[in-house]
Amino acid sequence: MKQFCVAALLCAVYFGVPRAAAAQPPSVLRWGGDAEGGAPFVEADPNDPRHVVGFDVEVATILAHGLGREPQFVQAGFTSLEASAARGDFDIGLSGIEDTPARRARLAVTIPYYEFRERVTVRKADADRFRSLADLRGRRVATLGATLAYDLLLNAQADDGLVPVTYEDDVHPYSDLALGRVDAVLLDQVLADRGVKRNPSLMNLEKDAGIGHYVGVLAASNGALRDRIDDILRTAMRDGRLESIFRRWGMWNQDQPRLYARLSANQPAPPTGSTAATVDPWTAARRYAPAMLRATLITLALSCVAMLLAVAVGAAIAAGRVYGRPIVRFALTAYVEVVRGTPLLLQLFVIYFGVAAIIDLPALAAALLGLGLNYAAYESEIYRGALEAVPVGQLEAAQALGLGRWQTLWLVRGPQAFRFALAPMTNDFVALLKDSSLVSVITVVELTKQTSIFAANIGSWVVPGAMCAALYLVLSLPLAHAARRIERSWRT
Amino acid sequence: MSVLSVRRLAIERGGRAIVRDLDFSVGSGELVALMGASGSGKTSVLRAIARLDRSAGGQIELQGRVGFVFQFHHLFANMSALANVAVAPVHVLGRSRQEAEVRARVLLTSLGVGDRAEAYPHELSGGEAQRVAIARALAMDPPILLMDEPTASLDPARRGDLAATLIRLAADGRTILMATHDEDFVGACRARVVTIK
Numbered sequence A: 001m002k003q004f005c006v007a008a009l010l011c012a013v014y015f016g017v018p019r020a021a022a023a024q025p026p027s028v029l030r031w032g033g034d035a036e037g038g039a040p041f042v043e044a045d046p047n048d049p050r051h052v053v054g055f056d057v058e059v060a061t062i063l064a065h066g067l068g069r070e071p072q073f074v075q076a077g078f079t080s081l082e083a084s085a086a087r088g089d090f091d092i093g094l095s096g097i098e099d100t101p102a103r104r105a106r107l108a109v110t111i112p113y114y115e116f117r118e119r120v121t122v123r124k125a126d127a128d129r130f131r132s133l134a135d136l137r138g139r140r141v142a143t144l145g146a147t148l149a150y151d152l153l154l155n156a157q158a159d160d161g162l163v164p165v166t167y168e169d170d171v172h173p174y175s176d177l178a179l180g181r182v183d184a185v186l187l188d189q190v191l192a193d194r195g196v197k198r199n200p201s202l203m204n205l206e207k208d209a210g211i212g213h214y215v216g217v218l219a220a221s222n223g224a225l226r227d228r229i230d231d232i233l234r235t236a237m238r239d240g241r242l243e244s245i246f247r248r249w250g251m252w253n254q255d256q257p258r259l260y261a262r263l264s265a266n267q268p269a270p271p272t273g274s275t276a277a278t279v280d281p282w283t284a285a286r287r288y289a290p291a292m293l294r295a296t297l298i299t300l301a302l303s304c305v306a307m308l309l310a311v312a313v314g315a316a317i318a319a320g321r322v323y324g325r326p327i328v329r330f331a332l333t334a335y336v337e338v339v340r341g342t343p344l345l346l347q348l349f350v351i352y353f354g355v356a357a358i359i360d361l362p363a364l365a366a367a368l369l370g371l372g373l374n375y376a377a378y379e380s381e382i383y384r385g386a387l388e389a390v391p392v393g394q395l396e397a398a399q400a401l402g403l404g405r406w407q408t409l410w411l412v413r414g415p416q417a418f419r420f421a422l423a424p425m426t427n428d429f430v431a432l433l434k435d436s437s438l439v440s441v442i443t444v445v446e447l448t449k450q451t452s453i454f455a456a457n458i459g460s461w462v463v464p465g466a467m468c469a470a471l472y473l474v475l476s477l478p479l480a481h482a483a484r485r486i487e488r489s490w491r492t
Numbered sequence B: 001m002s003v004l005s006v007r008r009l010a011i012e013r014g015g016r017a018i019v020r021d022l023d024f025s026v027g028s029g030e031l032v033a034l035m036g037a038s039g040s041g042k043t044s045v046l047r048a049i050a051r052l053d054r055s056a057g058g059q060i061e062l063q064g065r066v067g068f069v070f071q072f073h074h075l076f077a078n079m080s081a082l083a084n085v086a087v088a089p090v091h092v093l094g095r096s097r098q099e100a101e102v103r104a105r106v107l108l109t110s111l112g113v114g115d116r117a118e119a120y121p122h123e124l125s126g127g128e129a130q131r132v133a134i135a136r137a138l139a140m141d142p143p144i145l146l147m148d149e150p151t152a153s154l155d156p157a158r159r160g161d162l163a164a165t166l167i168r169l170a171a172d173g174r175t176i177l178m179a180t181h182d183e184d185f186v187g188a189c190r191a192r193v194v195t196i197k
Helices: A002-023 A055-066 A078-087 A101-106 A148-160 A172-179 A189-198 A220-238 A241-248 A255-264 A281-323 A326-341 A344-354 A363-389 A392-401 A405-442 A447-458 A462-491 B042-049 B081-091 B097-110 B126-138 B156-171 B183-189
Strands: A028-033 A043-045 A048-053 A070-075 A092-098 A114-123 A140-144 A163-167 A184-188 A202-204 A211-218 B002-013 B016-027 B031-035 B057-062 B067-069 B145-148 B176-179 B192-195
Touching: A028 A055, A028 A078, A055 A070, A055 A092, A055 A220, A055 A241, A078 A092, A078 A101, A078 A211, A078 A447, A114 A148, A114 A172, A114 A189, A114 A255, A140 A148, A140 A172, A148 A163, A148 A184, A163 A172, A172 A184, A172 A189, A172 A202, A184 A189, A189 A202, A211 A220, A220 A241, A220 A255, A241 A255, A281 A326, A281 A363, A281 A405, A281 A447, A281 A462, A326 A363, A344 A363, A344 A405, A363 A405, A392 A405, A392 B067, A392 B126, A405 A447, A405 A462, A405 B081, A447 A462, B002 B042, B016 B031, B016 B042, B031 B042, B031 B156, B031 B183, B042 B057, B042 B145, B042 B176, B067 B126, B081 B097, B081 B126, B097 B126, B126 B145, B126 B156, B156 B176, B156 B183
Parallel strands: A028 A070, A028 A092, A140 A163, A140 A184, B031 B176, B031 B192, B067 B145, B145 B176
Antiparallel strands: A043 A048, A092 A211, A114 A184, A114 A202, A114 A211, B002 B016, B002 B057
């Protein structure tokens, strides 16, 4: 009997406690945002980097307290906020998220809590030439991917022939505009004001290019929580708490009272932006196919030229490390170790953004240089190993015949080392093909970047991901097959 | 007339003296065998004469660059037999490729491997590879041909062939110094013996 009681107690603990806990209302509101986005949205508090500050932080606090909970911040990349909300990584995403038909189709979206205007930013020196998007025909205009501004630029590309250039963050579009790498930036006024403040040579055009709204996003199944949050937002609009937040962050303007009056009267605020999500994925795939194929060609061309550079520089480094004087060997070894010991992403940032004030490289040239010089370090190790694999006896035979060092390298050692190196080189080329996706951080739209834009616009990775994988396989499988054949034929 | 003269030659390996006060000379058209027990320094003496290794002391007097046939031949694996023989005359002596290849074929034919001119080293037998290596060395018209353990990779029948070849080369005026411990082969070649103690 005693044993039965103990077993029953254990069962009660095992099954009962979680049920009791699940029945209790949650004590925190987990909200997702991207602290990399910076002020005034969400950023690490300069005085205490463990905490975040920003208007979205304060809006989240209002929502959490309205629900009787405490806010709990969850870091998520800006472009993955939507997917994370849908997965349930947090209760609500808030980080300057724009209201679009695509989001409304896929997620439970709150009423808007801020209205913004899309601003065109230009260099002050160009103010007379560029007065609207229409004046930027054939010009490069920067923006963030998968935003309302990007949609506007895509439309303007078709209508006015301008060239959209996408960035991963909202700082470098403005610094590149100041440097002359692009001719204008189109982003919302919050980001535009910040960009102009940081770069005194820039100015925002008065005429706006569109209107949009910031909203919170929740998983589609979270409609009930969304409705409660909408009520809390309406109350905060009426009692002035939202106004005081936006005044504190210098964002309050006459657009907000009009928006709040409309929403408090239960009038709709229609979403803006692309309607791509409303078409089925296969139709969207057909529409995006030309762009995907173009991006595939860019990936292929970029990889081929970068590999040629890597082979040439790698061979020179290998020759220097095998034949060079001690100081040359030391310098080349240091180069190889530094390049192999630091991320390619960091190297791309340094080449494109870091040294921009000294050498203003075009994005494609910076991408080629970054990939080529990075892979040169890896290639040089392959070639060095291959050179050292050529039997010493053959080198002595060459010496006995009177062939010089470089003649021996060119006629005897190099050709044999090339045979040893060809299979690993082919493997490296396949790896480079895939690593070329990293250059999207410096505005080059290659296959992976084009895929993420496609996926963000239709709100699903299934079809874009499958198309992207198929295109990469078409590029890489023949190479892998060739490498295996070479290995087999030279083994015999 | 002396083609090679070695005086008081000393060779060290890893700080240990392996050859001391070695004296000998080789006359034009002479066939000489350098003999001694294993580890006595035969190969080291050849390498010092060919300037592949430094000697620790003494003098080596030699006119021009030697021809060297290695124990394991060391043919260039990326070239055919013909290219192995023609490469140095083209790139060291500055001969035309056509002239070098014509002479390479003559040499290969005279050594009995003319029909293997297009074969690559991995397609050759040990005996064939050795004859190609001899042709490669002779293509540079060296004053003396050095051969390291020439019978190491040959069966008895091939040793007889090689002995006949070396006798013929010596009769044609070639000077040959070989390092070997094969007394029967030395006898078959009717070579003069220099012993390292």
